[in-house]
Amino acid sequence: MVLRGARGGPLEIAARAFPGEAVEFAMRDPRSGRYFASVTHGQFGPHLFYTDDPTGKWQQAEGPAFPPSANAAIERIWVIEPGVDDDVVWCGVAPAALFRSGDGGGGLCLHSICPWPGDPNRLAIGISSAGVWLSDDAGKSWRRSVGGLVPRYIPEEARKDTHAFCVHNMRRAPRQPTTLYMQFHGGVYRSDNAGETWIDIGTDRGLPSDFGFPLAIDPNDPDRAFVVPLAADMDRVTPEGRVRVYETLDRGKSWRALENGLPQSKAYLTVLRQAFCNDGASPLGLYFGATSGEVFGSADGGLTWSTVAAHLPPVASVRCA
Secondary structure: OEEEOOOOOOOEEEEOOOOOOEEEEEEEOOOOOOEEEEEEEOOOEEEEEEEOOOOOOOEEOEOOOOOHHHOOOOOEEEEEEEOOOOOOEEEEEEOOEEEEEOOOOOEOOEEEEEEEOOEEEEEEEEEOOOEEEEEOOOOOOOEEOOEOOOOOOOOHHHOOOHHHOOEEEEEEOOOOOOOEEEEEOOEEEEEOOOOOEOEEOOOOOOOOOOEEEEEEEOOOOOOOEEEEEEOOOOOOOOHHHOOOEEEEOOOOOOOEEEOOOOOOOOOOOOOOOEOEEEOOOOOOOEEEEOOOOOEEEEOOOOOOOEEEEOOOOOOOEOOOO
16 A cells, blocks of 8 residues: 655555465665565566556566576565665575566565675675575675574573574665674674674663564664564464554663554554664654554654554555655
């Protein structure tokens, strides 16, 4: 769905596409203004679509596919990320794999892709049950980077296994490319050296839970990040029935709850990985959606919130255009 309205205020549905299908991710490429959507059909599987007008007709791209020798099929396209070079678009899929398009998306679970500003050869990616992987040659080769991550949710004797390192979300600070933040399966982490090693910033720092999926970073302040904690591990809903966004202003040394205007009683919501974003404005606008169909917005950096849309299908992805 395309929603339009004033910052932080009520939104109206401007257009609806792909009825009855699961839209895993949707975004606008800031370089070209083109919109992309990854759509999974119950019968025909995942496809990539694009348009220059989200209220108009969408075109199906020649989507990513494994070679016949791989003996595998793409189940979902989880994330779409513009590259550093013009016309380069990256896609992360499940089963975990990374695809590159060199023609602006005409041909093209890995869920977090962090290109390196100014260097198209450098990439950091996050994979569920596989960890963080870094490339210095545009994806031709990869090296694993899990130093400092502690998978406390599994027995100690199994922590060396690849599947132990379950990354839920990873984002780079736009103003400080060497700084990355991560929501881990059990923990919140920060890297100060472009993902080479990781520092625990979630334990005993004010969070009600170190489990969750959403993550956002202030594009103008690398010290400021936001998470939406969920009760671990099987509940996966907002703890204590209270919807709270948590903010750090000091790179994770401490966290504070931002809850004014959000439901604080018997509200057991789930916020998915790609359903949280900011608009880059000043003051910062923040928006997130829930699987119960609400979208919440703040036009003052999270100090106050309002419900900007409701009664929608489960919200899987929220992006500001």
